[in-house]
Amino acid sequence: MAVPKKRTSKAKKNARKSVWKKKADKAAKKSLSLAKSVLQGKTTSFVYSLYIDELFSI
Structure with a gap:
């Protein structure tokens, strides 16, 4: 029997x-x-690009 x-x-x-x-x-x-x-440009933990062209230049 089901019990709540x-x-x-x-x-x-x-x-x-x-x-x-x-x-x-x-x-x-x-x-x-x-x-x-x-925003301050002090990134050291990862690679970040402000320009989309640099990201997808294959």
Whole structure:
């Protein structure tokens, strides 16, 4: 016989949500930092070209 699942407590729900939000916040900070470094021309971690022609010159 099917039995309904127990309801998740607010504390557990909030804990899971905060983990997700921290993960998203970390990714947002990282992408913002990367964008700032690209705009300032201080990129060292990857190859970046401002011109599309240079990217697709095969």
